[in-house]
Amino acid sequence: MLSIGELARRAGVTVKTVRFYSDRGLLPEAVRSGGGHRLYGIEALERLRLIRSLRALDLPVPQVGRVLDRGEALEDVVARQLGELGTQLAALRWREAALRLLHDCTAEQRAERLRLIGAVASPPSTDAMVRFWHRVLPARLSSRLASAIIDAAVPQPPREPRPEQVLAFARLHALVAPAVDGCLAERLPVRVQRPDALYDGLFEAYDLASADLLAGRAPREGAALDCFVSAHARSLGRQDTPGFRRRLGVMLTQAAEPAMDRYWALAREVTAPSSPSGPAQPTLGAVHEWLRAALDVQLARSA
Known part of the structure; x- marks a missing residue:
């Protein structure tokens, strides 16, 4: 049998530490000596x-007890700790970039930046942007498509942000926040007769057009534009005719919202790689503008 002092000496800890773990049930004593000492x-x-x-x-300490006495798998506990540590590191990296942003600016810029950054949680959350898209998308849109659009439209904050990415994310957060006067979501009423038909077709068109953008091609006629126009025609119960394409061009021009251009520009800044080996993946907004420009090109030629 080992006395509490001998156990502490062999383990390289203090007697106080042994007593602490004993009192919490992690290190049960075997017996007590005649003098009442722990053994x-x-x-x-x-x-x-x-x-x-x-x-x-x-x-x-409670988790240690569960591993020792309740058979909880150590790998599960370690996995949870890794997740918590990752969250803490993300918060620290965000704070560091935010502090650099405030440090490396003029006094006139600092007040605005401090207000923007102060409105964003650390680590940053995309909840405000997700709520924004839920308000903007048609109510009758299937949950499958709504989730796909939100996943593609909401930029995820980088794990190791640069100061300019922190500023872009904060500005994006402010742009979609419902507390802002003239909330953007209220200015974008989307009325579509058959929303699933529209967005299913748009996703296909965007996939086709993304390849053109990544290759650096100018807006042009082709399969991507045809798919884009066909999606709009099906959603409205129309045929894809030259007359419909002219009307669609007018509709898209009238529906353009400068604030949404701002949204996509900021989203691109948030996700821009620090040292890209090639062109970054285009945003949905960039692909939409490419297709709209392609339609304008075709209409100009036909005119």
Whole structure:
């Protein structure tokens, strides 16, 4: 049997530490001596070393107890700790970039930037942008398509943001925040007779056009434009005719919203790689503008 002092000495900890773990049930004593002193079996030494190892990983005492006595898999506990640590590191990287943004600016810029950054959580959340798109998209749109559009339209903050990306994300957050006067979501009423028919076709057209954008091609006629026009025609119960294309060109011009151009520009800044090996993946807004320009090109030629 080991006394509490001997156990502490062999494990390289203080007597106070052994008593702490004993009082919390992590290190049960074997017996008490005639004088009331704690005595431990030799197996307590290995258990104490394991407790120290787990605590060195910053596992809370209750979790250590669950691993030791309740059979909770250590890999599950470690996975949770990794997730929590990742969140903490993301918050620290965001704060560092935000502080650099405030440090490397003029006094006139600092007040506005501080207001913008102060409205964003750390680590940043995309909840405001998700709510914005839920308000903008047609109510009768299927959840499948709504989720796909939101996934593609909402930029995820980078894991290691640069100061300019922090500023772009904060401005994007402010743009869609419902508290802003003249909320953007209220200015974008989307009325579509058959929303699934429209957005299914648009996704196909966007996929085709993305290849053209990545290749640096100018807006032009082709399969992407035909798919784009066909999606609009089906959603309205019309035929794809030269007359419909002219009307569609007018409709798209009238529906243009400068604030949405701002949204897509900021989204591109948020997701821009620091050292791209090639062109960045275009946003939905960039693809839409390419297709709209392609339609204008075709209409100009036909005229």
